Amino acid sequence: MDLEKPPPTTAPRRHGAHQAPKDYEPGDGCLAQFVRIPVRVVVVLVVVPVRMVWDVLVICGRALERVLLRPLGRALAWIFETVLIPVARAVGWVATAVFKALFYWPWVALWRYVVVPVVTYGLVVPVVWVYRQLLTPLGHGIAWLVEHLLLAPARWIGRTLLTPLGHGIAAVLTWLGKALFYWPWVALWRYVVVPVVTYGLVVPVVWVYRQLLTPLGHGIAWLLRALGRGFAWLVRTLLVVPVVWLYRYVLAPVGRELAAALAVAWRIAGHISRAVGRGLKWLAWNLVGRPASWFYRGVCTPVGHFVRDAVWRPAARAAVQAGRATRAALASARETVRQARRDAWRALIGTPREPRPVVGTAGQARNLGGRQQTQTVPGVAAEPEISLHKQG
Template sequence: MAVRIPVRIVVLVLVVPLRLGWDALVVSGAFLRRALRPLGRALDRFGVQVLVPVARAVVLLAEGLATACWWLLRTLLYRPWVLLWRYLVVPVAVHGVATPAAWLYRTLLAPLGRGLARGTAWAYTRLLTPLGRGTGALLRAVLVRPWIALWRYVAVPVAAGTYRWVLTPVGHGLTRLARSAGKVLGTAFVLLDRGLPLLARGVGRLLRVLLVTPAVFLYRAVLTPLGRFLAVIGRELVDALAVAWRVAGHVSLAVGRVLRLLAHHLIGRPAAWFYRGVCTPVGHLVRDALWRPARQAAAEAGRAVSAALAAARATVSAARRDARRALFGGPREPEPVPGVPGRARNLGGAASRQTVPGAAAESEITP
C-alpha cells in the first residue's frame, strides 16, 4: 500500500495528458474521415467517369495514329523498296550477272580446276610422298634414336644406382629416427596425461574459491531480493498504468462533453441564431429585391435582343429577295388555257398559291 498509492498518483498525473491527447487524435481522425470520405468518393467518381474515358480516348487515338503512321511508312517506304528489289534488282542480278558468271565457270574455271586437281594429285603421289618418307626416316635416325639410346643406356642405370645405393639407406635411417621420436613423444604424452588432471583440479579449486563462491553469494544475497523488489514495483506500475488509463478515459470523456457543451453554447447557438435571424432575411431580401428583378430584366433584355435579331434577319431576307428579283426577275406566271375559263382561273389560283412568299408580296404590291 505504501508503494501502490504514490505510484498510482504519479502515473495518473503522467497518463492523463497522454490519454487526452490520444482521444483528441481519435476524434480528429473520425472528423477527417467523415469529411474526407465524400471528397474521396467524388474524386473516385470523377476519375471513373471522366479520367478513365479520357485516358481510353487518348489510348485509342494514339493507337489510331500509330496504325496510320505504320501504314503510311509501310506504303511509302517499305513497299516501294520491296517492289524495286523484287522486280528490278533480282531480275537484273539473275539475268545480267548470274548467267555470264555460270558460263564463265563452265567454260574456263571448271576445266582449269580439274587440271589443277589432277596435277596436285600427281605431285602428291610422285613427289611429296617419297620426299616425306625419306625426311621422316632421316629425322628418326638423327633425332629420335640417339635420345632413346641415351635414355636406355645412361639415364636408367644412373637412376637405378641412385635409388639403390643412396635413397634406400637414407630412407631406412629416417625410419629409425621417426620411431625413436615417436617413443619419446609417447613418453611425454603419458606424463602430460597424468599431470594434466592434477593441474585441472587445482585450477578448478582456485576458480571455485575466487569466482563461483562470490557469484553465488551475490546472486543469493543481492540479486534475488532486488529482483523480487523490482517485480513488485513492475506489477504495481502495470496495475497503476491500467487504472490511470481507465481514469484518464473517464476524465477525457468528461472534458469532451464539457467542450462539446461549450462549443454548442458559444459557437453553435450564436451561429444558428445568426443564420436564422440575419442570413435568412438578408438572403430573402436579396432574392426578392435584387435577384428576381435582375433575372426578369435580363430575360426581357434577352427577348428584346431576340426580337431585334429576328427583325434584322427578316429585313436581310427581304433585301436579299428584292436584290434577287431585281437581278434575275420575278417568277414566271402560268398561261391560261383557252376555252376553259374556270380551269384557267383555278390553275392560276393554284399557281399563285405555289409561288414563293416574295412573289406573292410582289403581286400584291404591283397594280
C-alpha cells in the same frame, strides 16, 4: 492495524465501487495497496495532460486527413492519371522515335545496306573462292608430297633401325640411373635415417609425453576445473543471487505496478479527456451553435424566402420576358434587313427568271430523233430509242 488481507467476498459490487486491478495478486497485502494508490494518483496526474494532448492531436489529424489530405491525394491522383501519364507516354513515344531516328535506324541501314553487302561480296566471297579454288588443292598437294617423300621414309627408318637401338640404350641408362641415384638413397633411408630417428627421437619423445606431460596436463586441468567451479560459485553467490532477488522482489513488482498504473491512468485520462471534450462541445453549442441555428432559422430563412419570392423570382421573370422581347426584336430587325437587301438586289439586277418544269410525254423517256428533247420522267420505263437514219 491488521496487515492481513480480508477474504474476498462473492457479493456483487455496485457500479462505481472500488474494483481490484487486472494484474492484482491475491498475495498482496494492505501495504501494497497503500503504495499502489499514491503511485496511481501521481501517474494519473502526469498522464492526463498527455492523454488530452494526444486526443487533440488525433482529432486534428483526422480533420486534416478528411479536409485536406484526402482531397489533395485525390487531386494528385487525378492529375497523375489524367495529365502526367499521357504526357509521359507522349514524351516517351517522341523520345523513342527521335532516338531511333538518330541512333538506331541510320546504323541499321548502314549495317544492312552498306557494311554487310560490302563485306560479303567484297571480302568473304573472294576469300572463300581463293580458299576453295587455290589453297585447298595446293594444301592437298603439299600434304601428299610430305607424306610420301618425308614421313614414310622416316617411319621406316624408325621402325627398322632406331627402335631396337633405343630399347638397348634405355635399358642401360635405367640400370645406371638406379645404381647411381636410387639404390644408395634407399639403403641410406632404410638402414640409417629410419633407425636413428626412431630410437633417437620418437621413442624418447613418446616416453616424455606419456610419463611426464600427460600426468602434468591432467593435474593442471583438474586445478583449472576446481578454480572455475570456485569462481562460478563466487559469481553466483555474490552477483547472480542478489541480482535475481532484486529483480524478483523489487524490479518486477515495481515494473508491474508501474505498468498497471500507466494502463489505469491512460483509461482514466481517456474518460477525463472525453468528458472535457463533451463539456467543450456543449459550451460551443450553447454559445455559438444554438444562437447561430436560431439566427439562421428565425432570421436568415424568412429573409431568404422573402427575397426569393418578392425580389428574385419577379426579377427572373422580368429578365426572361425582356430576353424574349429582345430576341423577337432582333429577329424582326434581321428579317427587315434581309428583305431590304433582297429588294435592293432586285432593283439593281432585276428579278431572276424562275425555272419552269418540263412536262414529258407519258410512256416515253426521251427521243433522240426529235428536235425538242424532253427530260426523263421518274417512275416511267424508257422507250426504245429511234435513230435519225431509221426515221428517214
